[in-house]
Amino acid sequence: MSKSLLCPCEDVTASEVDHCIDKGYRDIESVKRFTGFGTGMCQGKQCLTAVARHLELRTKNAPEQIVPFTPRPPLFPTELSYWASASFDPAKAPAGGVPLPYPTASPQGALPSMGFTVPALKPKTQVPERAKIVIIGGGIMGLSLAWNLTEQGERDVVVIDKGYLCAGASGRNGGGIRAQWGTPTLISLAQRSIELMKRFARDMGINVWFRQGGYLFLAKSEEVVKRIEKSAALHNKHGVPTQILTPDAAREIVPQLTMKGIKAAAWNPKDAVIFPWPFVWGYAQQVEKRGVKVETFTRVEGFELGGGPGARRVTRVITDRGDIACDTVVLAAGAWSPQIAKLAGVHLPNQPHRHEICSSEPLKPFLGPLVSVLDTGLYFSQSMRGEIVGGMGDHHEPAGMNLGSTERFLTRYAQALTEQIPQLGHLKVLRQWAGPYDVTPDNSPILGRTSELQNLIQMSGFVGHGFMMAPAVAERMAKWMASGESDELFERFTLSRFAEGRMEREDMIIG
Template sequence: MSKALVCTCEDVTVTDVEHAIERGYHDVESVKRYTGFGTGICQGKSCHSAVAALLQRKAQALKPEAVVPFTPRPPLYPTELRLLASAPVDESVPPMGGVPQELEHFPSALRPAGPVPQKAKVVIIGGGIMGLSLAYNLALRGETDVVVLERGYLCAGASGRNGGGVRMQWGTPALIELAKRSIDLMKGFARDLGVNVWLRQGGYLFLAKRKDTAYRLERNAVLHNKYGVPTRIITPDAARDIVPGLTLKDCVTAAYNPEDGVIFPWAFLWGYAQGCVKRGVKVETYTNVLGFETSNGQVRKVKTDRGDIACDTVVLASGAWSPQVAKLADVTLPNEPHRHEILSTEPLKPFLSPLVSVLDTGLYFSQSMRGEIVGGMGDPKEPSGPNMGSTLRFVARFARALTEQLPHVGQVKVLRQWGGLYDVTPDNNPILGRTPGLDNLLQLSGFVGHGFMMAPAVAERMAQWMTSGASDDLFTRFSLRRFEEGTLEREDMIIG
């Protein structure tokens, strides 16, 4: 055991890196997330090469060309929010570009050497929180002949890029009940899966500036109370009592549920992944799906760059990439990817209990267990497309909006920013269940940025539906057919 530090910002030791390698994390991106190296004030400038050297030396099966650097994140140096807020933004034009350009294809050297299994009862495409939680729940019910395919490292997609918020404050009964059940399951996650996800139920505080937004909060609070969620409408002064220092500028009302909260996304995903492996599920990372073999209205094989898998059932759980994968089976999905950017600051002493969101503007921010302010903000001009680059436009808009509500954080420095994709459907609700024309291709996508918080409950119900044969209204209400039939129920509590 070596206590020699490789990352002085986050106190990551040689032993910490070695432990990550022993747990199967053999690429720099995964080791970064598992240990926290490179997430401190220097953003990896002093420790990146040392960890890469350790990987090359300790991961015996790793090819030298597989030791590739992690993705650099702006800003180049820690920068105060008040300085970023001064950057000019032309709100009349859509955002363009972004840095760095995210990898569309991961280095082939990271691909496992052996082939994928030749057959499986269930193949799940997508190793994010949805795919892994479904695989875990299937295994709990005795179905362990499952293969999960992930094109990159675990946490590469939206499941590893969100702010960790979990809430029951929604606008439809179905999502309220799913969120309630999910949070109940999160409370027992450490007991059931042996991984601490740092659930902190500090609440969600929604602020409204416009009258129509205030009406929406008031209407939904009544619905929440009907389903046992203790949301209450409060005055701006009462909101300031919950978060001292808030200006509540232009805010007319607020909604607060103390039972909402935040969790740590990476640990949440790893817990499901480890639970899958322990129960015999095969999780295949760095594996690309190339196509499908179909006949007589069934998917017969999933074709990958590591061989074909014959299967009985395929589940498409690829988030914003689901339409792209579905096209390989000549299936058209109405989902569209939309970039949403997020940032993290240097750590501060705890001062912010709830996640705060100005619903009119899409601003949201919370404080992590490490003390960082983590937040994002939607952009009404953002075009659809799989762009995950980071922009000065976002960080300038966010910094202005945040310091408008919390002026005392103006001197706080931003350490890093990144982008992820919302998987947006026309009615802001998921696409679940069977695919017309391909009965054994099951849909599990379209969660518009809230799949992370819905995954435990949705996966539990989907696994029960798949293994028992019993009907479940969830998989007819949110089926792909609804877009043809016009039976849409729009969700209006979307942040950003």
């Protein structure tokens, strides 16, 4: 039994799936992430049925409770050179992209084309009737806040998520962590996060594949050269050892780079990459041990409000598994936050923007840093499993919650990547997906109290860098919430800044 292989590509045995079930991951998406089944060359085609059948037998769940599974394009492992030579001009392809010939997830994450419905994985028990603090969103923000609240002695906390853990941007990102930012606030938050991330494995007992290989930013235009020079001066002032390099000096760090069109580079050897999923699980497992309830597959559908004029507040959070009376609500639902805030009559200016990304077959380790061409929004790094994981921003991407995948992205990405490392043309793309950037008008987060509803705390708007900010922001937010003392972070980044015309602009954004 224990040695029977369910996924031959990734050597996933039945007992590993059992271990995963015992940990509480009982839906197929979580099992895939926890064991790695289906992430090899067969792309899940050989092993999905075996794992689903095993889950059905072990959990006694009905088949419709085990799915949905979201197959990832491309249909077959496909060389980057194929995508790079695509005949259509990606610059002229329709905005929003050409959908790939593979069923892609709908915004809700379901696969209507395959007839699946979102499963009821939790027994339909009620959520707790009362909690001091309800956190909406079980991504990195919500869970790291829950962890830090327990560090402050707070245990009466419920975290609610409509899907499985890692379903949102926190399970879909590139895992890049850098202190190379354009404002002192983000620089110091990132520095603190890097410190906390370094010791996360030891503190939380889970391997997060932290690798400090540095970040190498490449600049093509004079405007971007000026931007990295200005940022580097600021970094040095704040203890970040960023250096501006010539293209030749940058090639000494990654000899495979052609440096085509590159005028200068910014290099900080202390920046890093991590594997996002165990981070999310690490926080979730530890907070549950301390008595926090993490209610997955539970959707927030509304709020009950109380209090008179000038003292309006949320009294209950309404979910599809019952209502929770509460003292404080934290809205940490990433790019979904505006939809949820609207249910309480609050307008958030954040807009979701699809951001596409992909992963390749593994290669022997050769790439130290995460490399990014700031002008085009290309970035790529090598994971500890050897995959090249990379993405690329798209200024033509319209606002909206769209998690589908496109040929337009693969073509633009392959062309930009092989321009810098032509040898990667032979590399096969195995998986492609997308996640929502949570974009605010000034590229800075929305944090702190809401004027209209004083007990509704905002924690969203982290664009494409929330993962690396979460540990430090959550640490400060938990202290601020528990102590009642003021913290300038939660005065400066409030929602009210937009109405007051105060912008906190950040421009070291990739994509």
